[in-house]
Amino acid sequence: xxxxxxxxxxxxxxxxxxxxxxxxxxxxxxxxxxxxxxxxxxxxxxxxxxxxxxxxxxxxxxxxxxxxxxxxxxxxxxxxxxxxxxxxxxxxxxxxxxxxxxxxxxxxxxxxxxxxxxxxxxxxxxxxxxxxxxxxxxxxxxxxxxxxxxxxxxxxxxxxxxxxxxxxxxxxxxxxxxxxxxxxxxxxxxxxxxxxxxxxxxxxxxxxxxxxxxxxxxxxxxxxxxxxxxxxxxxxxxxxxxxxxxxxxxxxxxxxxxxxxxxxxxxxxxxxxxxxxxxxxxxxxxxxxxxxxxxxxxxxxxxxxxxxxxxxxxxxxxxxxxxxxxxxxxxxxxxxxxxxxxxxxxxxxxxxxxxxxxxxxxxxxxxxxxxxxxxxxxxxxxxxxxxxxxxxxxxxxxxxxx
Amino acid sequence: xxxxxxxxxxxxxxxxxxxxxxxxxxxxxxxxxxxxxxxxxxxxxxxxxxxxxxxxxxxxxxxxxxxxxxxxxxxxxxxxxxxxxxxxxxxxxxxxxxxxxxxxxxxxxxxxxxxxxxxxxxxxxxxxxxxxxxxxxxxxxxxxxxxxxxxxxxxxxxxxxxxxxxxxxxxxxxxxxxxxxxxxxxxxxxxxxxxxxxxxxxxxxxxxxxxxxxxxxxxxxxxxxxxxxxxxxxxxxxxxxxxxxxxxxxxxxxx
Numbered sequence: 087x088x089x090x091x092x093x094x095x096x097x098x099x100x101x102x103x104x105x106x107x108x109x110x111x112x113x114x115x116x117x118x119x120x121x122x123x124x125x126x127x128x129x130x131x132x133x134x135x136x137x138x139x140x141x142x143x144x145x146x147x148x149x150x151x152x153x154x155x156x157x158x159x160x161x162x163x164x165x166x167x168x169x170x171x172x173x174x175x176x177x178x179x180x181x182x183x184x185x186x187x188x189x190x191x192x193x194x195x196x197x198x199x200x201x202x203x204x205x206x207x208x209x210x211x212x213x214x215x216x217x218x219x220x221x222x223x224x225x226x227x228x229x230x231x232x233x234x235x236x237x238x239x240x241x242x243x244x245x246x247x248x249x250x251x252x253x254x255x256x257x258x259x260x261x262x263x264x265x266x267x268x269x270x271x272x273x274x275x276x277x278x279x280x281x282x283x284x285x286x287x288x289x290x291x292x293x294x295x296x297x298x299x300x301x302x303x304x305x306x307x308x309x310x311x312x313x314x315x316x317x318x319x320x321x322x323x324x325x326x327x328x329x330x331x332x333x334x335x336x337x338x339x340x341x342x343x344x345x346x347x348x349x350x351x352x353x354x355x356x357x358x359x360x361x362x363x364x365x366x367x368x369x370x371x372x373x374x375x376x377x378x379x380x381x382x383x384x385x386x387x388x389x390x391x392x393x394x395x396x397x398x399x400x401x402x403x404x405x406x407x408x409x410x411x412x413x414x415x416x417x418x419x420x421x422x423x424x425x426x427x428x429x430x431x432x433x434x435x436x437x438x439x440x441x442x443x444x445x446x447x448x449x450x451x452x453x454x455x456x457x458x459x460x461x462x463x464x465x466x467x468x469x470x471x472x473x474x475x476x477x478x479x480x481x482x483x484x485x486x487x488x
Numbered sequence: 489x490x491x492x493x494x495x496x497x498x499x500x501x502x503x504x505x506x507x508x509x510x511x512x513x514x515x516x517x518x519x520x521x522x523x524x525x526x527x528x529x530x531x532x533x534x535x536x537x538x539x540x541x542x543x544x545x546x547x548x549x550x551x552x553x554x555x556x557x558x559x560x561x562x563x564x565x566x567x568x569x570x571x572x573x574x575x576x577x578x579x580x581x582x583x584x585x586x587x588x589x590x591x592x593x594x595x596x597x598x599x600x601x602x603x604x605x606x607x608x609x610x611x612x613x614x615x616x617x618x619x620x621x622x623x624x625x626x627x628x629x630x631x632x633x634x635x636x637x638x639x640x641x642x643x644x645x646x647x648x649x650x651x652x653x654x655x656x657x658x659x660x661x662x663x664x665x666x667x668x669x670x671x672x673x674x675x676x677x678x679x680x681x682x683x684x685x686x687x688x689x690x691x692x693x694x695x696x697x698x699x700x701x702x703x704x705x706x707x708x709x710x711x712x713x714x715x716x717x718x719x720x721x722x723x724x725x726x727x728x729x730x731x732x733x734x735x736x737x738x739x740x741x742x743x
Contacts, residue, residue: 324606324615327597331590338588341549343576343607343661352609 099319105445106318109401110311116143117307121300137296140303141371142415146408147306148368151313153391153407154400155360158317160389161398162326163353164333166251168385169258170361172265173233175379177362179269180232182282182375183216184225185293189286202284203277213275222289229366230359237358238351245347245354250336259382266380281376288370299371306367310404313360317400320356329353390433396443405444500563502527502665502695503548508557508568509719510543517543518554519719525665530691532706532727533699535716536739541699542585544716545667549582550575562664577607581663585670585699587650591643595634595653598642599625602660624660631686632656648679655686665695672705684708703727715739 091101100107120143123135152174159165191198195205200212218224240261244254272278291298320326331339332346340346369375378384387410395406410432418425440447495504503525510518518540525531535541546552548559550572559567567575576582590598603621606612629635632652637645642653651671658666671687672680684705687696691711700706706713706727713730715722723733730736 320613323613324601325609325612327590327593327601328612330593331601334590334592335588337551337572338584338590340572341576341582341584342602342657343573344612345573345607348609349612 095319099315099322102322103318105399106314106401109404110314113147113307113310113404117147117304117311121303124296125300137299140299144299144303144306144371145368146411147303147310148364148371149391149411150404150407151306151310151364151367152361152388153395153403154310154313154317155357155364156388157392157395157397157400157403158320158360159353159357160392161400161403162321162333163329163350165350165354166255166389167258167354167357168255168382168389169260169262170357170388171382171385172258172262172380173237173358173361174365174368174384175262175265175269175375175377176232176236177229177365178369178375178379179276179282179365180219180225180228180362181366181369182285183219183228183276184222185285185288185370186277186282187216187220188288189284192286193284201277201282203272203280204275207272215275226366229362233358233362233365234355237355241351241354242347245350248347259385262380262385263382266377266382269377269380277376279377281374281378282369283374283376285370285373293370293373302367302371306371309363309367313363314400314404316356317360320353321400325349325352387429390429390436392443393436394432394440394443396445399443399445402443402445409444495560495563497524500527501525501560502529502562503697504560504563505544505548506558506560508544508547508554508559510540510547510552510554516719518547520557521716521720522557523714523721523724525695525697527664528691528695530687530696530698530709530711532709532711532713533697533716534701534706534713534730535722538718539716540719541716542669543719545582545669545699548575548667549580573607576661576663579662579664581658581661581666583651583654583658583666583668583671585673587647587654589642589645589650589653589657591641593642594639595629595642595645596625596638598653599628599656599660602657604660604662628656628659631659631689633682648675651675651679651683655683659690663694665697666690668696668698670700671698672700672702677704680705681708 091098093101120135120140123133124137124140127134129136152170155173156167156170159167186201189201193202193205195202197205200209204212219228240258244257249257268274269276269281270279276282285293287293288298288302291301293299321329328339328344328349331342331344332349336346339349365375365379391406391410392403393406394410395404396402410429413428413432414425417428436443442449495501496506501524505521505523508518508521509516521540521544533541533544543552547554548567550567550570554568557568561567561578561580565578567578567580570578590601593601600617600621603624606615629638632655634645634649634653634656637649642650645653651674655668655671658668668687671683675683680702687698687709690696698706698709712725713727714724715730715733715736717739722739723730723736725733
């Protein structure tokens with residue numbers, strides 16, 4: 087029967103998730119080895135990892151966390167948010183505001199009180215919503231709070247009015263588009279078109295220094311692992327099964343006595359906060375945040391990452407985010423103008439031929455190998471939870487829950 | 489209890505519908521429908537298509553709000569003021585016509601989720617399977633005969649088994665009143681008779697309202713029958729009685 091390893095909550099969480107555990111080990115190893123190779127081995131050494139590569143991989147880690155947050159709501163609860171980039175960008179802006187305040191009088195205009203773009207706009211004082219952002223802890227609270235509150239208000243309105251399916255997707259898309267237009271305006275006070283950039287340091291450490299980059303990279307790896315564990319804890323609890331019930335049959339969940347809107351709201355807010363954290367770690371590594379991050383296309387890309395990786399598995403989202411972004415890095419370098427066509431093609435192919443994503447393909451091949459090799463009941467003994475989830479949680483996808 | 493005093497009848501009722509009307513775009517799905525069910529009673533509801541059977545269930549369970557009328561549950565609560573989740577938690581279970589189990593969860597997980605209590609988000613997050621809950625699941629499993637499919641996905645069950653699982657999920661909720669929409673649809677004769685037996689067993693502890701087309705099934709239930717037609721009650725009585733009612737014959741044959 088179902089083999090579950092007992093023990094404390096954390097032991098159970100980690101030990102019953104074979105695939106996820108392996109993946110987290112790999113990420114932990116990368117989070118340690120890459121900065122190590124960057125800092126310890128000199129340039130030119132075969133073992134040296136360039137700062138460029140490390141930053142690029144750091145971006146992938148942030149995207150992977152973002153993908154986990156998307157999978158949490160889409161894969162498990164069936165909420166297809168096409169505006170998740172908004173939460174990512176807001177987390178990024180919160181971090182960006184802190185980094186702007188850190189510049190101090192080292193800006194082009196050397197104004198100790200005002201960021202450059204405010205001097206340029208002839209503003210005499212910092213607007214009220216910038217107060218507190220010179221404190222790191224305050225900015226970190228805002229990284230969680232701003233996406234969280236927006237998700238709460240938006241979700242409360244949408245879910246209580248029972249907006250679902252395509253309609254929900256469209257209004258989430260409208261949300262991120264509206265935010266993009268708003269942030270493009272100079273008088274919003276977020277740097278307009280140019281966004282926030284020219285950052286100098288974080289917590290007093292030089293952002294250009296390899297050691298700071300290495301620390302940010304490590305932090306991104308740890309954030310991904312923690313984000314994964316939080317999500318995994320949620321989806322393996324009874325709450326996670328209620329989410330699946332909502333995804334598969336919302337009315338059944340209601341008639342069982344579950345307040346569907348509260349469940350959706352909870353998971354939507356958690357997901358938005360995870361996306362915010364991803365954005366906050368992304369910004370100091372790429373060195374800029376601008377309204378382009380709110381672009382609807384970004385939010386759609388996230389869906390593709392998750393679909394390619396394998397929806398409803400969490401670790402599939404990590405794989406998908408890394409694969410697609412690696413492909414993006416490569417192809418936008420090699421033949422830039424074709425990338426969007428390839429992305430679109432990838433989504434079509436995935437939906438048609440890989441409804442369970444790369445992870446599902448892996449499971450299929452393993453099953454084939456096991457049955458021909460006489461391995462027998464692989465499904466039951468290898469991942470009581472992980473194998474199962476990768477096999478079936480995505481099965482609805484092809485039918486077009488999207 | 490002030491509401492109870494305004495009832496037209498004396499005896500206690502588990503469900504008391506009084507002048508309930510619903511219309512959709514001018515079409516009167518329920519037309520001043522009044523009926524009551526006594527505690528512990530099993531009632532079969534029949535009626536031609538469009539008679540308002542499903543709408544009636546929607547109205548009772550808080551899915552649809554009626555234009556007029558009230559629905560008393562246990563003589564005190566007016567169900568028309570609550571939504572689906574609240575009505576379910578008060579003790580009204582509903583089974584749909586099409587089996588609606590959670591296909592990607594196992595039989596066990598489906599049942600576990602249905603167990604009474606722990607409906608808040610926090611309770612769900614910190615939920616632990618206690619021995620008492622396990623016992624309850626075992627008890628339900630032996631009633632619905634799915635013991636050996638426990639860890640299989642509900643989606644892999646046969647149609648009849650899904651119907652049974654859904655009934656099991658209703659039992660997990662420990663409702664006082666069960667509303668059951670066409671349970672025998674798509675079942676084999678043998679399964680149908682088994683289901684009728686199960687319902688008879690259930691009626692010892694619960695009140696049941698069963699909507700059904702299958703006359704053999706209703707005969708096997710051996711209970712009071714209400715005939716709905718155009719959104720209100722056309723006739724009520726024993727099956728034999730109702731079958732001989734001239735109006736009922738006209739409604740069924742006239743179509």
